[in-house]
Amino acid sequence: MREAENIAAISDLKPDYLGFIFYKGSARNVSEEENIATRSLIRTGVFVNAEVDEILQKLEKFDLAAIQLHGEETADFCKNLRKALSETEKSAELIKVFGVKEEFDFDILKGYEGLVDYFLFDTKGKNRGGNGTRFDWQVLEKYPSATPFFLSGGIGPDETAAIKKLYQSFQKRQKEDLFYGIDVNSKFEAAPGKKDPVALQKFKQELFKK
Numbered sequence: 001m002r003e004a005e006n007i008a009a010i011s012d013l014k015p016d017y018l019g020f021i022f023y024k025g026s027a028r029n030v031s032e033e034e035n036i037a038t039r040s041l042i043r044t045g046v047f048v049n050a051e052v053d054e055i056l057q058k059l060e061k062f063d064l065a066a067i068q069l070h071g072e073e074t075a076d077f078c079k080n081l082r083k084a085l086s087e088t089e090k091s092a093e094l095i096k097v098f099g100v101k102e103e104f105d106f107d108i109l110k111g112y113e114g115l116v117d118y119f120l121f122d123t124k125g126k127n128r129g130g131n132g133t134r135f136d137w138q139v140l141e142k143y144p145s146a147t148p149f150f151l152s153g154g155i156g157p158d159e160t161a162a163i164k165k166l167y168q169s170f171q172k173r174q175k176e177d178l179f180y181g182i183d184v185n186s187k188f189e190a191a192p193g194k195k196d197p198v199a200l201q202k203f204k205q206e207l208f209k210k
């Protein structure tokens with residue numbers, strides 16, 4: 001998101017998080033000049049292999065409360081970022097993203113356990129993110145971690161039934177707390193960085209309908 005009026009319209013739908021892409025390679029990149037003021041939402045900065053200093057600068061400037069690491073950030077990087085945050089007396093939720101193609105080796109998560117607050121699963125594609133394509137969510141039925149995750153990657157208006165089905169599979173195992181959230185992006189855009197409030201409202205209604 002990056003347009004003040006659009007941010008206000010989407011904030012009215014009361015999402016828990018609102019994302020801002022800080023990656024120059026993206027058509028959604030937020031520049032230093034942008035005014036992205038919002039009310040009480042978890043303002044999330046999305047970064048791709050950025051330096052700790054850059055993340056701290058954006059955190060301060062844009063009053064971010066969550067950091068989404070959407071590149072090849074290592075566990076050591078996450079540890080250093082956490083340390084840098086505490087040294088500057090800043091706190092922010094850390095979300096580490098993993099790209100999924102057909103299969104996913106969950107062993108990779110082990111090194112990140114305890115270092116980040118959430119994992120996020122996106123579809124591996126030709127772009128760093130915002131590819132607008134889904135992966136096979138069945139992969140997550142074998143989710144072995146105790147770290148809650150966000151589901152992402154090409155989630156669109158027609159996906160509510162499939163999301164509910166996946167959620168129920170976690171409920172059956174009394175593990176629904178692990179399926180922490182869903183992250184929508186390009187499939188709800190009128191243009192890059194501009195979300196469609198009507199489509200999102202309909203989606204939200206459908207998602208919470210019993």
Ligand SMILES: O=C(O)c1ccccc1N[C@@H]1O[C@H](COP(=O)(O)O)[C@@H](O)[C@H]1O
Nearest residue numbers: 026070128129130131132153154185186
């Ligand atoms: O959206 C982008 O341009 C982007 C660029 C670099 C890193 C992440 C990006 N977006 C993230 O991609 C996922 C999935 O998006 P989509 O639903 O497939 O469009 C989401 O987490 C976005 O925050």
